[in-house]
Amino acid sequence: MNHETIVTQADILDMLDKLFERRDDKWWDTFYSDRNKSIPFFQDIPDEELITYCQSGSFSVGKSLDIGCGNGRNSRYLAAQGFKAVGIDISDESIRWAEELSGKCENPPAFERVSLLEYVDDLKSFDLILDSGCFHHIKPHRREQYLTRVLDYLKDDGYFLMTCFNPDGGANISDYDVYRDYSMHGGLGFPEDKIKKILENYFRIVDFRKMKESTDPDVFGKDFMWVILMKKK
Numbered sequence: 001m002n003h004e005t006i007v008t009q010a011d012i013l014d015m016l017d018k019l020f021e022r023r024d025d026k027w028w029d030t031f032y033s034d035r036n037k038s039i040p041f042f043q044d045i046p047d048e049e050l051i052t053y054c055q056s057g058s059f060s061v062g063k064s065l066d067i068g069c070g071n072g073r074n075s076r077y078l079a080a081q082g083f084k085a086v087g088i089d090i091s092d093e094s095i096r097w098a099e100e101l102s103g104k105c106e107n108p109p110a111f112e113r114v115s116l117l118e119y120v121d122d123l124k125s126f127d128l129i130l131d132s133g134c135f136h137h138i139k140p141h142r143r144e145q146y147l148t149r150v151l152d153y154l155k156d157d158g159y160f161l162m163t164c165f166n167p168d169g170g171a172n173i174s175d176y177d178v179y180r181d182y183s184m185h186g187g188l189g190f191p192e193d194k195i196k197k198i199l200e201n202y203f204r205i206v207d208f209r210k211m212k213e214s215t216d217p218d219v220f221g222k223d224f225m226w227v228i229l230m231k232k233k
Contacts, residue, residue: 016141019182025113028091032070035097041070041220044101046077047132047163048214048221053229054081059159062127066109067116067150068134072098073220075109083128085109088119116149117142127158133225136165136187140175147202151232160203160230163211165189169224195226203230 006012035042053059054077061082066075069087071094079085079102087109089095095113102108112119116134129150138146150160164170170189178184190198192208199205207229214221 013141013145016179017139019179020139020184025090025092028089029093032091032093032097035071040222041073041133043220044071044073044076045218045220046074048212048219049163049227049229050074050077050130050132050161051219053159053161054078058229059128062155063125064128064130065121065126065153067129067131068137069098069109069111070094070133072102072109072111074130074132075111076102076105078128078130079105079107079109082107086121087111088114088116090115117145119149119153121153123152124155126153127155129154129158129160131160131162131164133163133165135162136170136190137184139184140178143198147199151202154232156232158231159206162199162228162230163225164195164228166210166224166226167191169222189224190226192226195228199228199230202233204233205230 006015062084064078064083064085066078066085066087069075069089072087075085075087075098087098088111090113092113095111098111154160165187167189170187171185172189172191173185196205196208205228207227209227210223211225211227212221213223
């Protein structure tokens with residue numbers, strides 16, 4: 001049992017990772033392997049809040065990072081607006097799909113199969129970092145690492161835009177319950193006070209609202225998601 005010896009903080013984090021059901025790259029490969037499933041974000045359409053902020057001129061066109069990019073729908077939208085867009089995901093299947101859909105783009109995004117915790121790029125090099133549905137899958141003991149990495153890569157005047165489950169979309173349980181149950185229950189649904197308490201330790205919240213429900217076939221919008229626009233403190 002020597003391989004289960006805890007020596008460092010990293011060993012503790014690895015141990016906690018292993019307590020949970022496996023939602024690793026292989027799990028997500030299976031999830032993305034059937035592209036015809038009726039999953040709302042399988043459609044090749046961008047988020048309503050991304051469109052809104054871009055059209056309002058909130059963002060300066062520059063370099064963008066799309067965390068958990070899936071099939072690359074938001075990365076392609078940003079690239080079409082003139083961004084040097086990068087999308088990352090832990091699934092080979094999602095990256096393959098994203099690259100196929102981007103093949104005919106005039107300004108195609110760059111995609112890489114990698115987690116944010118292992119991603120390597122120049123520090124403070126991104127004008128916009130986007131997380132559209134990744135954070136509610138991050139285990140509580142990995143949040144500090146995750147948000148610190150966002151801070152590392154975001155320019156001092158850049159924006160961090162997140163959408164995540166509210167209690168109508170995900171499991172409304174405590175962080176302690178995650179470990180009592182050994183499960184993320186498919187993604188956490190954050191009450192407003194909880195998600196603000198987490199994020200305000202790292203960022204200044206510029207805008208906070210529910211995502212607008214959309215019936216437009218060219219726009220993704222579900223009101224069981226929070227929209228949170230942030231800047232560095």
